[in-house]
Amino acid sequence: MSTEPQSLKVDTPTAALTSTRRRRSGGFFSAPSGWLSVGTLGLFALVAIFGPLFVDSPSGLGTDILQSPSASHWFGTDDLGQDVFAQVVWGTRISLLVGAVASLIAICIGTLLGLAAAYVKRLDPVVTTATDVMLSLPMLPLMILVTALAGPSVVTLITVIGLLSWPEVTRMIRANGLVVAAMPYIDGARVLGAGASRIISREILPAVMPLVVVNVLLTAARAVIAEAGLSFLGMGDPSAWSWGRILLNAQRSGTIATAWWQTLFPSLAILLLVLAATIAGIRYNDSRDPRTRGV
Amino acid sequence: MLRYAASRLFRAILTIWIAVTVTFFLLRLLPADPTLLVVEGDMTPEMQDALRSQYGLDQPILQQYVLYLGQLVQGNLGVSFRQLVPVSELLLNRLPWTLLLAGSAFVLTLLIGIPLGVKAAVGRGGTVDRGVQFFGITSNALFIPSVAILLLVVFGSNLGWFPIGQAIDPDTRGLAAYASLLHHLALPLFSLVLVQLGPYALTLRTNMVEVLGEDYITSARSRGLTHRRVVWRHALRNAVLPALMLMGLQLGTLIGGAVLTETVFAYPGVGRLIFESVQQLDFPVLQGAFVILAVTVVLANLLTDLLSMVLNPRIRT
Numbered sequence: 320m321s322t323e324p325q326s327l328k329v330d331t332p333t334a335a336l337t338s339t340r341r342r343r344s345g346g347f348f349s350a351p352s353g354w355l356s357v358g359t360l361g362l363f364a365l366v367a368i369f370g371p372l373f374v375d376s377p378s379g380l381g382t383d384i385l386q387s388p389s390a391s392h393w394f395g396t397d398d399l400g401q402d403v404f405a406q407v408v409w410g411t412r413i414s415l416l417v418g419a420v421a422s423l424i425a426i427c428i429g430t431l432l433g434l435a436a437a438y439v440k441r442l443d444p445v446v447t448t449a450t451d452v453m454l455s456l457p458m459l460p461l462m463i464l465v466t467a468l469a470g471p472s473v474v475t476l477i478t479v480i481g482l483l484s485w486p487e488v489t490r491m492i493r494a495n496g497l498v499v500a501a502m503p504y505i506d507g508a509r510v511l512g513a514g515a516s517r518i519i520s521r522e523i524l525p526a527v528m529p530l531v532v533v534n535v536l537l538t539a540a541r542a543v544i545a546e547a548g549l550s551f552l553g554m555g556d557p558s559a560w561s562w563g564r565i566l567l568n569a570q571r572s573g574t575i576a577t578a579w580w581q582t583l584f585p586s587l588a589i590l591l592l593v594l595a596a597t598i599a600g601i602r603y604n605d606s607r608d609p610r611t612r613g614v
Numbered sequence: 615m616l617r618y619a620a621s622r623l624f625r626a627i628l629t630i631w632i633a634v635t636v637t638f639f640l641l642r643l644l645p646a647d648p649t650l651l652v653v654e655g656d657m658t659p660e661m662q663d664a665l666r667s668q669y670g671l672d673q674p675i676l677q678q679y680v681l682y683l684g685q686l687v688q689g690n691l692g693v694s695f696r697q698l699v700p701v702s703e704l705l706l707n708r709l710p711w712t713l714l715l716a717g718s719a720f721v722l723t724l725l726i727g728i729p730l731g732v733k734a735a736v737g738r739g740g741t742v743d744r745g746v747q748f749f750g751i752t753s754n755a756l757f758i759p760s761v762a763i764l765l766l767v768v769f770g771s772n773l774g775w776f777p778i779g780q781a782i783d784p785d786t787r788g789l790a791a792y793a794s795l796l797h798h799l800a801l802p803l804f805s806l807v808l809v810q811l812g813p814y815a816l817t818l819r820t821n822m823v824e825v826l827g828e829d830y831i832t833s834a835r836s837r838g839l840t841h842r843r844v845v846w847r848h849a850l851r852n853a854v855l856p857a858l859m860l861m862g863l864q865l866g867t868l869i870g871g872a873v874l875t876e877t878v879f880a881y882p883g884v885g886r887l888i889f890e891s892v893q894q895l896d897f898p899v900l901q902g903a904f905v906i907l908a909v910t911v912v913l914a915n916l917l918t919d920l921l922s923m924v925l926n927p928r929i930r931t
Binding site: 448451452454457458459460461463464465467468540544547548551552553554563566569575576579582586589590593594597598601 | 629908
């Protein structure tokens, strides 16, 4: 949840709109950042799906306590003798699951509200105000409060993060939707008798779809960080491993100063995943922008 | 100008009201029954009823809501389940430290971020520009506890340059106390700024690039003004205002970051209190912490808006 990717504000009316199918094929993988980021994301997905089949769930009370990385324990062990590599692998599944599903929830709500606000003039002030209010509230303390009340679990984390992450999406989709809604072909559709829901879903949505794709990635990146933050504060699912929980364990057992492997590897996992998702999002956007395409 | 200020004030009040209302209904709608959380173990139904009426839970929900708002206006945030102290008292002891940490991070981010963003925009494609772009994307992906732990391990435990835990050495007086304060503040502040700075400088760069392409900049150049004057007087002014307002919008994230930083460094602010209360499931404290942080953020946001208003001739008139 660190920082909101305001800087990654995808400034795109033209970029998203002038895109054609023809353009999609060329751009994305033409730069190394394109396939590197997608490759990293793919790797994480493979670990999340298949990793737990090959790596035993980290169980407590081994005799190898606080071992530094070695051939038998690649990422070392924690103060209970649990293998950190196994924790990171099992944590990947939870982090990715929460990131992906929460992002989808936020995208659905955010896109719906953004498009509705862009096309239906009466709804606009309400949606804009709600978005601004949500954006100006401190989200992490709110998420902590709600998670604590609902009882920490994976489902709670997904729901809470998903339901509280839509404002950024709404803001971006609305801004782009307004540009599209002002275009002559929308008037044309209206003259031909199309209703609001048809215009939104058939005419405006396809035009902003590329931006939705970018938002899926950026929102998922934010959701992963939010999940790690909540787990680090002790709001994670107590029965599931997650990257934030590994850090919390290190913090609680007072081993952060000595057992560097216990905090370094989960930290690297978070950094790599979030970075890959962000870069893939930016790259996807750039590859559709005629100004930067091929750079 | 007055109308703008009034609309900002109205927005601030609306936001606080929504935050407070959401908190109230969350507490009532979610499964957790407050009476079951006060004391562990068995309670007779009579004891539960007594507790419910003590908390006003036996009244209709609308009446409870009015009661709750009334209490809030008087600064009553309830009593901590675990420590049996008024929540407001707990929070007010901790709030100054969070304000100090987040406030310094805010100012420092502006002070470093603005020159960095301007330099990047002016020398587009150069080393500084590439650095800012790389840093902007990377620092956006940083997880604050990771950064904080790294700094703590390297500069706190291994090199021993900075103290860990607490916000000040209680035995120091006068000037030494200020030095101790800064000494304790350094690492938490640095981790927070590191994460905030990148995206901020990047946004400022984007704004500045746009402004530098505007007609009035070309016109200022053609009038023979020096490069330095054009950039720092004419362009910066119009790039900084949106950037300042943006920083105001970022305050919520900044506070979230402070919560995590304080947790790692055992810095005695509201964030650390939240961490402690989470472990004890102390709901009134969690609720109070959210309310007080929300109010802080909204007020600070209002201040930045009013400040931009004073600085911005277009709104001022």
